[in-house]
């Protein structure tokens with residue numbers, strides 16, 4: 633079977649394949665919302681990031697050709713167009729819910745909304761996600777500004793940009809500057825303006841895995857040894873499509889759990905101690921759950937929301953320079 637199977641094949645990027653979606657949006661949206669300057673992708677449990685927008689028009693994914701349906705709890709299925717900031721406001725679009733390959737969506741479906749956002753004129757995107765921490769210094773609740781990624785699926789042939797060469801698209805996309813340094817600078821300036829405590833915001837590398845299982849301890853150790861600070865099941869395909877479309881990318885991961893990497897304790901020794909009648913100390917065995925992920929998302933949504941709102945203000949000010 634060809635590595636470029638139907639599942640991984642990039643979509644046709646002919647103008648006509650976007651025309652239906654863009655036509656629906658242009659009929660629904662008032663002119664001031666139709667050209668968003670910044671886009672937000674809301675990660676698991678983070679749809680409330682869009683709740684501070686005003687004059688909101690929500691467009692369900694079901695009414696947009698080419699969009700799938702998000703089936704994961706904590707993800708809605710709509711685009712929210714609205715304004716943020718003072719005065720006339722800054723037009724923004726938020727993806728309330730994303731698509732993950734583990735839901736059965738093809739990679740081309742996963743990245744299709746990003747390509748639509750590009751065609752609406754979005755120049756800067758803030759992609760958020762919930763992630764597990766692989767780094768002992770990154771506690772639950774920390775927001776991590778992503779500076780790089782490690783994508784084993786991409787390195788082994790599961791890549792959203794596989795497919796024939798397309799006119800006006802680079803064949804070989806460079807990724808050494810994928811995570812915009814100017815935007816990462818604005819993230820820290822936004823945190824400073826909000827007087828967030830120093831440990832509320834960190835920098836790190838995101839490992840993309842396909843999911844839907846969480847990591848075994850050995851996988852956690854492997855990703856950590858390879859240089860990743862957090863791990864998740866999304867974001868990287870969106871980053872690749874955004875970069876291919878020429879959009880500046882900023883990624884914020886919310887640490888919702890620690891990846892469980894226990895010290896192995898020998899069962900043989902435990903049994904021997906038990907047989908010898910010695911007292912045994914057993915550490916409780918921990919497991920992560922999506923409920924825990926959503927619950928931390930809920931608790932931290934307000935901080936994340938104010939950081940994103942301030943960041944959008946700073947981005948809009950930069951765009952006007």
Ligand SMILES: O=P(O)(O)O[C@@H]1C[C@H](O)[C@@H](CO)O1
Pocket residue numbers: 674675676677704730732760761762763843864865866867921922925
């Ligand atoms: O969409 P994100 O990356 O925020 O969701 C994370 C990864 C899985 O989809 C899910 C696991 O709990 O949360």
Ligand SMILES: Nc1nc2[nH]cnc2c(=O)[nH]1
Pocket residue numbers: 762763764765841843845846847863864865888889890891920925
């Ligand atoms: N792969 C992965 N994704 C996550 N999303 C939120 N937490 C986790 C995690 O621990 N592992």
